[in-house]
Amino acid sequence: MDTFVINGGNPLRGTLRINGSKNACLPLMAACLLTDEPVTLVDVPNLSDIRNMMRLLAALGVDLELVEHGEQNTVTLTVTDTAEHTAHYDIVKTMRAGICVLGPMLAKRGEARVSMPGGCAIGDRPVDLHLRGLEALGAEIELDAGDIITKAPITAGSQTRRLVGNTIFLGGPNGSTVLGTANVMCAAALAEGETVIECAACEPEIADLANMLNKMGAKIEGAGSPRLTIQGVEKLHGVTHQVIPDRIEAGTYAIAGAMLDSDITLTNYPTDFLMALHDRLDRTGVSMNIDSTNNDGSSEYDTVRIQRPEQLTPTQIVTQPHPGFPTDLQAQMMAMLCLANGNSLITEKIYQDRFLHVAELARMGAQLKRSGPSVMVAGIPEFIGAPVMASDLRASAGLVLAGLAAKGTTTINRVYHLDRGYEKMELALQKLGADIQRIDDRG
Numbered sequence: 001m002d003t004f005v006i007n008g009g010n011p012l013r014g015t016l017r018i019n020g021s022k023n024a025c026l027p028l029m030a031a032c033l034l035t036d037e038p039v040t041l042v043d044v045p046n047l048s049d050i051r052n053m054m055r056l057l058a059a060l061g062v063d064l065e066l067v068e069h070g071e072q073n074t075v076t077l078t079v080t081d082t083a084e085h086t087a088h089y090d091i092v093k094t095m096r097a098g099i100c101v102l103g104p105m106l107a108k109r110g111e112a113r114v115s116m117p118g119g120c121a122i123g124d125r126p127v128d129l130h131l132r133g134l135e136a137l138g139a140e141i142e143l144d145a146g147d148i149i150t151k152a153p154i155t156a157g158s159q160t161r162r163l164v165g166n167t168i169f170l171g172g173p174n175g176s177t178v179l180g181t182a183n184v185m186c187a188a189a190l191a192e193g194e195t196v197i198e199c200a201a202c203e204p205e206i207a208d209l210a211n212m213l214n215k216m217g218a219k220i221e222g223a224g225s226p227r228l229t230i231q232g233v234e235k236l237h238g239v240t241h242q243v244i245p246d247r248i249e250a251g252t253y254a255i256a257g258a259m260l261d262s263d264i265t266l267t268n269y270p271t272d273f274l275m276a277l278h279d280r281l282d283r284t285g286v287s288m289n290i291d292s293t294n295n296d297g298s299s300e301y302d303t304v305r306i307q308r309p310e311q312l313t314p315t316q317i318v319t320q321p322h323p324g325f326p327t328d329l330q331a332q333m334m335a336m337l338c339l340a341n342g343n344s345l346i347t348e349k350i351y352q353d354r355f356l357h358v359a360e361l362a363r364m365g366a367q368l369k370r371s372g373p374s375v376m377v378a379g380i381p382e383f384i385g386a387p388v389m390a391s392d393l394r395a396s397a398g399l400v401l402a403g404l405a406a407k408g409t410t411t412i413n414r415v416y417h418l419d420r421g422y423e424k425m426e427l428a429l430q431k432l433g434a435d436i437q438r439i440d441d442r443g
């Protein structure tokens with residue numbers, strides 16, 4: 001298992017390009033199961049979750065071709081064999097997003113067996129809303145040996161199986177569901193008749209999926225809003241699609257720029273996806289210079305320069321579904337607010353136990369007091385380097401930021417969590433001048 005060793009305190013200077021979005025790519029890749037023609041995705045990040053999705057799709061009869069293309073990898077996915085209907089536990093357990101194949105496979109192949117994803121470090125992650133949505137489209141659903149077994153109804157007068165459109169409410173106790181919306185939207189794209197999804201997830205990754213499906217011939221309206229209307233079609237065709245930039249990678253590096261001695265410029269930066277973060281950074285006194293005009297022509301996104309204020313002002317954060325403050329930036333923001341001049345309050349409303357970083361940040365001198373879903377953050381003058389343990393992807397990113405700011409050396413164990421969501425993070429940070437090394441602790 002690899003470890004990061006960080007000697008904190010180096011100033012960060014320079015430019016980074018934001019990669020394509022992991023959380024957009026995973027359902028986009030799964031959507032290749034909806035067509036017999038090739039689906040080509042441009043700007044696919046090189047991450048372990050993406051490689052696991054490739055393994056899963058290969059096992060489901062998808063031929064994959066990866067072309068490394070400067071800063072942007074391209075993956076072409078073509079279904080060549082539709083006999084397999086089972087997504088096995090050995091792959092799904094490595095990556096919860098394996099559930100993304102359920103809706104597309106059920107819609108196209110008429111049946112799907114997908115291992116029920118387990119919980120993970122950030123808490124229980126049920127899939128009841130995914131199943132309720134598919135059931136509303138007529139799917140029969142049963143559980144057997146830890147697997148979800150689904151079948152579309154047999155169409156009257158034929159032996160084929162096809163889902164049937166319906167009106168579905170996808171809200172749960174914590175708002176909508178991102179991957180649940182992806183699954184039901186993909187399934188409805190090939191269903192007979194009209195589907196309306198109320199309380200659909202509004203995340204940019206869902207809008208990106210809807211945009212790609214529409215380019216494939218789907219009829220989806222309302223992408224990015226809580227009401228999706230989908231007219232089912234009989235067939236979808238192939239497509240080439242540019243993946244949106246990763247708003248969480250962008251936000252993580254923006255927070256690095258806001259809390260460290262730095263002068264960082266980020267390109268391919270999705271400003272519109274990060275309004276809630278910018279609102280909070282503004283409250284803390286961080287200045288962001290956003291340039292939408294000087295793009296090199298290859299991107300419709302922005303170039304952003306971030307500068308830390310003399311002193312960070314404390315603030316309140318409440319995580320919410322998009323366009324609210326993203327839970328996936330909560331740990332990084334907590335690291336930053338530790339260095340503010342006073343008390344901040346962070347409330348987690350999506351995953352109420354997503355606080356594994358609290359005890360690790362405390363090892364670095366943070367003054368944190370948790371009460372249920374909230375953490376009171378009392379500002380400290382500086383972090384003190386320490387050995388800490390990465391526990392989940394975003395908690396690990398928070399620890400890296402704290403390590404970069406800390407006095408002394410921080411070692412972060414189990415950085416495989418980071419490799420799930422940040423492409424070569426240590427190389428990106430080295431490029432900016434950070435003293436960060438990856439050590440293989442097996443020697």
Ligand code: EPU
Nearest residue numbers: 023097125126127128129130172174176177178179350393
């Ligand atoms: N929920 C239910 N029932 C369901 C599904 C979800 O009650 O059937 C609840 C969850 O427990 C949670 C809330 O609804 O409280 C939202 O969960 P959601 O289904 O939206 O999460 P997800 O789709 O499984 C995606 C991202 C996560 C991100 C969440 C929330 C991917 C691959 N994953 O997960 O990303 O935190 O949306 O924005 O897109 C990460 O990248 O680090 C990560 C965890």
